[in-house]
Amino acid sequence: MNTHLHVTAWVLAVILFIVVVVLHKSGKAKGAKIVQMILRLDYLLILYSGGTLLAAYFSGPQMGEAIFKGLAGIWAIFAMEMISLKMGREEATKSWWIQLAIAIILTLILGFGRLGFGFLP
Numbered sequence: 009m010n011t012h013l014h015v016t017a018w019v020l021a022v023i024l025f026i027v028v029v030v031l032h033k034s035g036k037a038k039g040a041k042i043v044q045m046i047l048r049l050d051y052l053l054i055l056y057s058g059g060t061l062l063a064a065y066f067s068g069p070q071m072g073e074a075i076f077k078g079l080a081g082i083w084a085i086f087a088m089e090m091i092s093l094k095m096g097r098e099e100a101t102k103s104w105w106i107q108l109a110i111a112i113i114l115t116l117i118l119g120f121g122r123l124g125f126g127f128l129p
């Protein structure tokens with residue numbers, strides 16, 4: 009249940025983030041702001057579902073990996089937020105795009121590759 013919520017929440021975040029970027033690129037600052045607010049609510053859903061998944065790993069043999077998975081996930085969220093903000097202020101975003109790419113790769117490797125393909129009930 010929580011894994012499904014988690015995956016749904018971050019897939020939705022990726023979609024909303026792309027919409028924010030496209031709106032900023034086409035100069036629709038107001039629309040971008042609105043979608044950004046929805047994206048922020050979705051971050052909470054990711055944190056909540058990820059947090060409860062993480063709790064299930066505590067004191068288990070994969071606790072360390074699960075903690076790093078969570079940190080990588082938080083880093084990915086932070087990078088998405090920084091890019092959205094900086095695009096709004098027309099500031100440089102390149103370093104945050106690089107960080108986002110690294111964070112997402114790490115998150116996917118640790119999430120799918122290391123912590124198992126299975127969906128926890």
Ligand code: HEM
Pocket residue numbers: 011014015018021054055057058059061062063065074077078079080081082084085112115116119120123124125126127128
């Ligand atoms: C954009 C951010 C995030 C992405 C893209 C992401 C992606 C993923 C993926 C692909 C999985 C594997 C799902 C499966 O097992 O089939 C996963 C699981 C997990 N995530 Fe995230 N996640 C993100 C944020 C977070 C955050 C913020 C936390 C912790 C606070 C977190 C904690 C976990 C934990 C503990 C699991 C292990 C569940 C399991 O497979 O047993 N994630 N995540």
